[in-house]
Amino acid sequence: MHAQRRPFVGGNWKMNSDLASGVELTDAVLASLAEGGLEGRIDAAVFPPFPYLFTVGRTLGHSNVLLGGQDCSAEASGAFTGQVSVGMLADVGCRSVIIGHSERRHGLGEDDELLHEKLAIASEAGLVAVLCVGETLSERDDGRAEAVVAHQMRGCFGTLKPETVDRVVVAYEPVWAIGTGRTASPEDAQRMHSSIRAVLGQLYDSRFAAKARVIYGGSVNAKNARAIFDQPDVDGGLIGGASLKADDFASICRAAAEAWTASGGH
């Protein structure tokens, strides 16, 4: 963590939960965050499945926890069966959206060109876009991890103006670490986060790069979170499996808050 950047911890529920358990989980997350005095100390967000957004948003009420969508359309409206626009997300109370999760890049073939459009429309709508980047295992084994991620960053940001993307959160999620129980070592994460920040500096400027949050995702849990968050260029996490248990999610939020305090942030 770095004192200058407030931590961001997002819970990506993926295609899990049902309506009742989603509401229960939201209530439990709010209770755990309140109990730990954590709400307000970090930016926490939950990303439930689309059909539950409205109800989960109502459950969140006036809390500081951000509601977010797991994806959005690159189009504003029209004949796009099955897609959800950024306007619709905002309409049901979303303030954030995940873009380019590897399960969409690799599972559904979304490419940087499409993700650039999504990043543009989400940012223009005022949503905090959580843009995911990350290499596969074979790309890492070939020694190309940093080049692959830099290429994804350039493709996704393209020519977007700094004022358009000034609230973006970049999520580094090595594909081989997602849902596998294998995490990047804190040192590997730090190396990649620092490289991502350098690319942001080239795309924009050093001030932009110093302000932008770069979070880590991939098998983060209550036990390993603190060591990862203690790295100077890691500003929080995108949490899958462990976000489905309120206590674990709150412990990860606590690890972020404590790592931030230890770095001098408040």
Ligand code: PGA
């Ligand atoms: P995981 O998922 O924590 O279950 O590995 C992270 C993510 O996909 O965002």
